Amino acid sequence: MKMKFSIYRYNPDTDKKPRMQDYELEIEEGSDMMVLDALLALKDQDPTLSFRRSCREGVCGSDGVNMNGKNGLACITPLSDLKGSKVVIRPLPGLPVIRDLVVDMAQFYRQYEKVRPYLINNDEPPAREHLQSPKDRAKLDGLYECILCACCSTSCPSFWWNPDKFVGPSGLLQAYRFLIDSRDTETQSRLADLDDAYSVFRCRGIMNCVDVCPKGLNPTQAIGHIRSMLLQQGV
Amino acid sequence: MVTSATSLGRSGLHDWIIQRVTAVVLAAYVIYLTGFLFSADAIEYNVWRSLFGQVWFKIFSLLAIASICFHAWIGMWIVSTDYIKPTGLRMVFQVFVILFCLACLIWGAQILWSV
Numbered sequence A: 001m002k003m004k005f006s007i008y009r010y011n012p013d014t015d016k017k018p019r020m021q022d023y024e025l026e027i028e029e030g031s032d033m034m035v036l037d038a039l040l041a042l043k044d045q046d047p048t049l050s051f052r053r054s055c056r057e058g059v060c061g062s063d064g065v066n067m068n069g070k071n072g073l074a075c076i077t078p079l080s081d082l083k084g085s086k087v088v089i090r091p092l093p094g095l096p097v098i099r100d101l102v103v104d105m106a107q108f109y110r111q112y113e114k115v116r117p118y119l120i121n122n123d124e125p126p127a128r129e130h131l132q133s134p135k136d137r138a139k140l141d142g143l144y145e146c147i148l149c150a151c152c153s154t155s156c157p158s159f160w161w162n163p164d165k166f167v168g169p170s171g172l173l174q175a176y177r178f179l180i181d182s183r184d185t186e187t188q189s190r191l192a193d194l195d196d197a198y199s200v201f202r203c204r205g206i207m208n209c210v211d212v213c214p215k216g217l218n219p220t221q222a223i224g225h226i227r228s229m230l231l232q233q234g235v
Numbered sequence B: 001m002v003t004s005a006t007s008l009g010r011s012g013l014h015d016w017i018i019q020r021v022t023a024v025v026l027a028a029y030v031i032y033l034t035g036f037l038f039s040a041d042a043i044e045y046n047v048w049r050s051l052f053g054q055v056w057f058k059i060f061s062l063l064a065i066a067s068i069c070f071h072a073w074i075g076m077w078i079v080s081t082d083y084i085k086p087t088g089l090r091m092v093f094q095v096f097v098i099l100f101c102l103a104c105l106i107w108g109a110q111i112l113w114s115v
């Protein structure tokens, strides 16, 4: 079976503007493969095709791309999941393109840095380690699993319009992960950092983030929790 | 922290609460007015005048007008910061919205208390 692909190509050094290039791949009848494997096969045909990948099993978060209009990880998206006669692959929307499917993630990481994504504990250091009850540990489930693939933030219109000011779903999920951690003592200052008109409140509950997260996480819910924490503190 | 000089509230939370409270006031006003329109036998000058002649209804109406103004101020501020990128244009738009809202508020008060 011949499968058709249309892939976004752009090399800023030589191209004036981006273009879509058509490819064809022979796939054995009745078999399936992941989009990443298809991309690798296409790269054999055309070595100039560029994209990122590493773990090829949905762990590293480096191959987030837009497939038939929806963000996801190429390595865990089977071709059979993509409807239509042609598979259209583009880079993650809203970020500057470095080349083909490779985007510049600097803006995304800057927002991640802003939320101080590490444990801060100003108490006397314990002899061995900071202990946490299983109940408190359970609060981190659904938060710590984020692999920073940026599929969510780059599908969020609020992040497209204000990527420099709105922290975005991924960063906010991380922010909540440390806000709710029983061992963290900086809850107040973390909340104070988020209480401006953009950082959290630019989320308009569009829920694109939830729709695309390849790890099945729910940033919208985390954002709702942050909002309640701000509310409890501010009223 | 990101600053926002032309927003109504001083913080994201502040704007968010104002947006919710004004929405509730507006909903209450619309529901009351709809109920009144359906329950009145005839809507004529005297009925209308006696409704707006009561002080509590003037206050309620003024609150509703104020709610529209503040709701619009916050809403339009958000829309402008999403979609209008040139600073000058954004500023002109925001100032226009703010002045327009305040003008409506004053004019509304003047109309209500002239009844």
Ligand code: SF4
Residues within 6 Å of the ligand: A155, A156, A157, A158, A159, A168, A169, A202, A203, A204, A205, A206, A207, A208, A209, A210, A219, A220, A223
């Ligand atoms: S729910 Fe919020 S963060 Fe998620 S896509 Fe929508 S606006 Fe963005």
Ligand code: SF4
Residues within 6 Å of the ligand: A145, A146, A147, A148, A149, A150, A151, A152, A153, A169, A170, A173, A212, A213, A214, A215, A216, A217, A219
């Ligand atoms: S929340 Fe999900 S989509 Fe967003 S960066 Fe983390 S793993 Fe990726």
Ligand code: FES
Residues within 6 Å of the ligand: A052, A053, A054, A055, A056, A057, A058, A059, A060, A061, A062, A063, A064, A073, A074, A075, A076
């Ligand atoms: S290659 Fe690592 S997540 Fe896809």
